[in-house]
Amino acid sequence: MIIRSYAKINISLNVLSKRDDGMHEIDTVMLPLEFHDSLEISELKIIRDNFVTLSDYTVGDYGHNLATTALTKILDYAGKSNKFRIIINKNIFVSSGLGGGSSNAATTMNAIRRILKLDISKQEMKKLAFEVGSDVPFFLANVPARVRGTGEIVEPIEVKNNYYVLLVKPEIGLSTRTVYEKSDEYVLETTDIDGVIAALKKGDDETLVKLMKNSLEKPAIELLPEIQDIKDQLKEMGLEIVLMSGSGSAVFAMHKDKKVLQKAYKILRKKYEVELTKVYKGENK
Numbered sequence: 001m002i003i004r005s006y007a008k009i010n011i012s013l014n015v016l017s018k019r020d021d022g023m024h025e026i027d028t029v030m031l032p033l034e035f036h037d038s039l040e041i042s043e044l045k046i047i048r049d050n051f052v053t054l055s056d057y058t059v060g061d062y063g064h065n066l067a068t069t070a071l072t073k074i075l076d077y078a079g080k081s082n083k084f085r086i087i088i089n090k091n092i093f094v095s096s097g098l099g100g101g102s103s104n105a106a107t108t109m110n111a112i113r114r115i116l117k118l119d120i121s122k123q124e125m126k127k128l129a130f131e132v133g134s135d136v137p138f139f140l141a142n143v144p145a146r147v148r149g150t151g152e153i154v155e156p157i158e159v160k161n162n163y164y165v166l167l168v169k170p171e172i173g174l175s176t177r178t179v180y181e182k183s184d185e186y187v188l189e190t191t192d193i194d195g196v197i198a199a200l201k202k203g204d205d206e207t208l209v210k211l212m213k214n215s216l217e218k219p220a221i222e223l224l225p226e227i228q229d230i231k232d233q234l235k236e237m238g239l240e241i242v243l244m245s246g247s248g249s250a251v252f253a254m255h256k257d258k259k260v261l262q263k264a265y266k267i268l269r270k271k272y273e274v275e276l277t278k279v280y281k282g283e284n285k
Helices: 062-078 100-115 122-132 136-141 176-183 193-202 205-211 217-223 226-236 258-268
Strands: 002-018 024-044 051-054 083-089 145-149 153-156 164-169 241-244 251-255 273-278
Touching (some): 002 100, 002 164, 051 062, 164 258, 193 205, 217 226, 226 241, 226 251, 258 273
Parallel strands (some): 051 083
Antiparallel strands (some): 002 024, 024 145
């Protein structure tokens, strides 16, 4: 079985507070993208152990660890001893704020639930997913959503426009933990998330541009100034819906006209990792 594992962007991200347990309360809008990894999943009949491997060993262990944790979590919860081989064919940029590792984990859980026909409710799946990672619950449903708490509250939203998305990542990535630790030194900027959601529902790009904000941009840019350079280049090309995704280091630009983004793609691919994709709204949509 081969399954797609989709990336995401944060259209806005408010980091609200740090809890006593070290986790951060957030309020964010996430959109899934058609840009994806592929997971090859097969059941092993005569093997004692699970095997989760990456097609590209240069990306490190991050995605591997989350997918492995997810596989173990759902099998243990269901009381199953079945064994699986999972090969993760990586395309999503690593340490980019695009959620590749979390997506791999959620895709693994959904696949195992389906393959073994497990009687696990959506609420139970969400709880298990959150125990694996804070972004994992979002990827279980993989629809545009507002995400709150520390990632456990996921509320689907409507997006009127069919947006194409240009992703641009500098050579260097950023660790989520490092960016959040740096953010604790700042008085973080936040925005009107209700307004962002309303703008997406109405297809009001002018309001969206005014409101969209990422609390983690300034700390991330202090760690990696190249993020600001990319944003500046995109805006100089006439693009307006531009923001860093998640904890970085990837920056995205959105537009309804694919040709506008293709021009920027051709220029920026000479220097950065780039991908031209679109917002994912489900199969055949």
